Amino acid sequence: MPAPRQAQIAESPERSTPPAGRNLLFLREEELRLAQDLLFFGYRDFTAGADEILAGMAMGRAHHRVLHFVGRRPGITVGDLLGILAITKQSLGRVLTPLMEDGYVLQTPGRTDRRQRLLALTDKGAALERRLFERQRETVMQAYREAGPAAVEGFRRVMRGLMGDQARTAFDMLEGPPAP
Amino acid sequence: MPAPRQAQIAESPERSTPPAGRNLLFLREEELRLAQDLLFFGYRDFTAGADEILAGMAMGRAHHRVLHFVGRRPGITVGDLLGILAITKQSLGRVLTPLMEDGYVLQTPGRTDRRQRLLALTDKGAALERRLFERQRETVMQAYREAGPAAVEGFRRVMRGLMGDQARTAFDMLEGPPAP
DNA sequence: CGGATCGGTCAATGATACTGACCCAAACGG
DNA sequence: CCGTTTGGGTCAGTATCATTGACCGATCCG
Numbered sequence: 001m002p003a004p005r006q007a008q009i010a011e012s013p014e015r016s017t018p019p020a021g022r023n024l025l026f027l028r029e030e031e032l033r034l035a036q037d038l039l040f041f042g043y044r045d046f047t048a049g050a051d052e053i054l055a056g057m058a059m060g061r062a063h064h065r066v067l068h069f070v071g072r073r074p075g076i077t078v079g080d081l082l083g084i085l086a087i088t089k090q091s092l093g094r095v096l097t098p099l100m101e102d103g104y105v106l107q108t109p110g111r112t113d114r115r116q117r118l119l120a121l122t123d124k125g126a127a128l129e130r131r132l133f134e135r136q137r138e139t140v141m142q143a144y145r146e147a148g149p150a151a152v153e154g155f156r157r158v159m160r161g162l163m164g165d166q167a168r169t170a171f172d173m174l175e176g177p178p179a180p
Numbered sequence: 181m182p183a184p185r186q187a188q189i190a191e192s193p194e195r196s197t198p199p200a201g202r203n204l205l206f207l208r209e210e211e212l213r214l215a216q217d218l219l220f221f222g223y224r225d226f227t228a229g230a231d232e233i234l235a236g237m238a239m240g241r242a243h244h245r246v247l248h249f250v251g252r253r254p255g256i257t258v259g260d261l262l263g264i265l266a267i268t269k270q271s272l273g274r275v276l277t278p279l280m281e282d283g284y285v286l287q288t289p290g291r292t293d294r295r296q297r298l299l300a301l302t303d304k305g306a307a308l309e310r311r312l313f314e315r316q317r318e319t320v321m322q323a324y325r326e327a328g329p330a331a332v333e334g335f336r337r338v339m340r341g342l343m344g345d346q347a348r349t350a351f352d353m354l355e356g357p358p359a360p
Numbered sequence: 361c362g363g364a365t366c367g368g369t370c371a372a373t374g375a376t377a378c379t380g381a382c383c384c385a386a387a388c389g390g
Numbered sequence: 391c392c393g394t395t396t397g398g399g400t401c402a403g404t405a406t407c408a409t410t411g412a413c414c415g416a417t418c419c420g
Contacts, residue, residue, distance in 0.1 A: 091377055267409090
């Protein structure tokens with residue numbers, strides 16, 4: 001473990017006047033390795049429940065992501081969905097086309113721009129998305145309850161901070177008004 | 181850091197009679213969808229930097245995970261590594277064997293049990309792991325600084341809560357004493 | 361000695377992603 | 391009105407990460 005690099009004056013936003021010692025240490029190497037472990041284990045188990053359901057239906061995580069974001073923003077265009085997922089058109093196609101063929105997702109031409117294909121969930125799609133959601137809800141609820149409301153707020157701030165500009169923009173869009 | 185379990189009544193979805201304000205709302209549907217989004221975007225961008233480096237070396241995320249956990253626990257057995265990663269022997273082999281052939285990871289027979297292969301990083305392996313670590317450190321440091329120390333503690337508690345039993349055991353082992 | 365364990369390897373399969381090229385149809389701009 | 395741009399779809403080929411099931415050698419242990 002070489003030079004722990006102490007970064008004392010971290011505090012740019014906040015300025016939460018640390019109660020004594022250990023707060024200045026929070027950027028040390030060990031703390032960051034801890035973060036790596038947390039993210040690896042936590043994310044893996046967060047997705048595990050839904051993955052199990054999906055596996056039984058010849059689908060994968062990518063299908064879930066489409067169901068999730070289309071459900072979150074009914075009427076989203078293919079282009080906007082591509083921007084959120086940050087994958088290629090081809091990768092999306094391999095997942096979106098079957099979802100439409102199997103009646104989970106519905107496509108309607110845009111009203112103002114008829115080149116656009118506006119996406120929405122069918123009842124069947126909404127039901128599957130709901131099932132996946134409920135499963136993950138158990139996991140997240142458990143974690144939230146154990147950790148408490150204050151921890152949840154901290155969790156949100158850190159996760160948001162991990163995002164790059166592109167993701168942050170997409171994220172803020174999603175959490176914001178349902179309209180633009 | 182054992183589980184502080186402070187679960188105050190869950191509030192069945194809806195019925196949000198916020199007494200002191202926003203604290204009892206934190207289990208509503210929208211809050212959980214927010215968590216899904218945070219985890220998707222946050223985890224993706226957390227890994228993006230390292231993925232970029234790895235891509236230039238004909239390696240992937242799985243190689244990084246091996247370097248990371250072997251670096252974290254030098255002398256770990258193949259079996260224990262399999263337990264941490266929760267993948268199959270075959271999947272590990274496809275990654276571990278090339279890492280050894282290319283001189284990133286070193287194998288030495290166990291002293292007490294000579295069936296075991298104790299794994300450790302070579303200098304070359306440690307250097308690569310370091311490079312990947314530094315890259316992720318930038319991302320995490322940025323997020324930690326923006327969020328502040330209190331948020332970091334909350335982040336940890338929530339991420340740990342997302343883990344299943346198996347992962348939590350492995351995690352506590354990793355964060356605990358280096359010796360067992 | 362015999363069974364269990366640790367580690368490695370075979371073959372086949374599937375999910376997710378990539379690149380680059382090419383196409384149609386609709387919109388837009390001079 | 392025509393040419394270009396944009397939104398969307400699709401072709402073929404490739405890579406990584408994971409799976410299952412079977413089987414083997416070496417070693418440990420009762």
